[in-house]
Amino acid sequence: MSVRRWLAGAGVVALAVPTAACGDAAPDAATPDATGTPAASATSVAPSPTESSPSPTTANPPILSGDRQVTIVRIDSFESGLSLTDERLVEVVGDKGRQLFVPTPVDGQTFLIRSYRGAGGGPGTGEPVCWQVQNPGNSKPLVVQGAECRESEPRQLFTIAPNPENAEAFLISNNSAFLRNSQNNGLIMEELGDAAPTDSFRFNDNGPAPSSL
Template sequence: MSMRRWLAGAGVVALVVSTGACGDATPDAAATPEATGTPAASATSAAPTPTEASPSPTSANPPVLSGDRQVTITRVDAVESGLSLTDERLAEVDGDEGRQLFVATPVEGQTFLIKSYRGAGGGPGTGEPVCWQVQNPGNSQPLVVQGAECQESEQRQLFTIAPNPENAETYLISNNSAYLRNTRNNGLIMEELGDAAPFDSFRFNDNGAAPSS
């Protein structure tokens, strides 16, 4: 028996060419957030609130000129005598007559009423005060100081009490440019000095709390 070899070589090679469809991969556009420009907050400094101008400090009156203390008054060059408001006029005395206790009551700035009280030797109790007042006696006589009912509206009662430029612990006393001074023939008078320097200055000596009346 002949063997036939049938060489059946049917090799069908199915070459399947797989064509991969290569599509361009378009990447998704990255969603870039819209750049929102936030305007820089401008530094707005609050406008300064205008403050009320503070009054310039003023020098307070010393205690003897506060109206709360009573004083005796002596002329710097006097020897063992002090001022007293007698029934007639302001004079220098070395006894206990008249009103020798005084209260400088502020009116405005260096302007004062000078109230006069009786001391222990000048009558019972202090009584109601009377105020210094410039008087013109007439007959070409110099101006003097007498007692009168206290009235702040009376210009002749408004005395300027200012520190002596040569000695701050003593004071010059004047009224309407006339200064209190001592004279040999007329005692204490008020005199206009013009350009001349004041002749007399005075010490205010603390004598305790002022009377309440």
């Protein structure tokens, strides 16, 4: 046998071996089987956890955002609005005292009620004072007076809540004592026990709160 014919024969054998090896190889996992159905992947991907949506919260209306100043009128009053005079919180028909108020949120429905001068209280709005419950003593009812604003003072933290019987009005309270009108003592703060509040108040928007806030 010549050397040339042996090399040619060896080349045929060498080509035949890889061909047989390819025929014996296992099918790729991602290759469709004979029925045309893709083979299952060996690695499963865990689904991404779904973030829970935050619980909806009930926001205060814009008039109670702390960015608006308001006048406050008792629902059953006759042409009179609330005014913080040098003595106490009263109802007036004229422009006496501080008649512009800025309910400033502290937590939820708890507010500081900042008081500004009205038209008859001198030029400009002036520095605010805050509502504060005061016990005058001598068995007299609690009243609201003006004091330096302090968020840490519990007597200045008022709850302003919608009146469930009147969508346009609010109930004002401090530590379970509600603001109401008394025939003999005017505006007072009184604990009502199980009785329903007798007075509610309308807040009238008077534009942006003073910049000094």
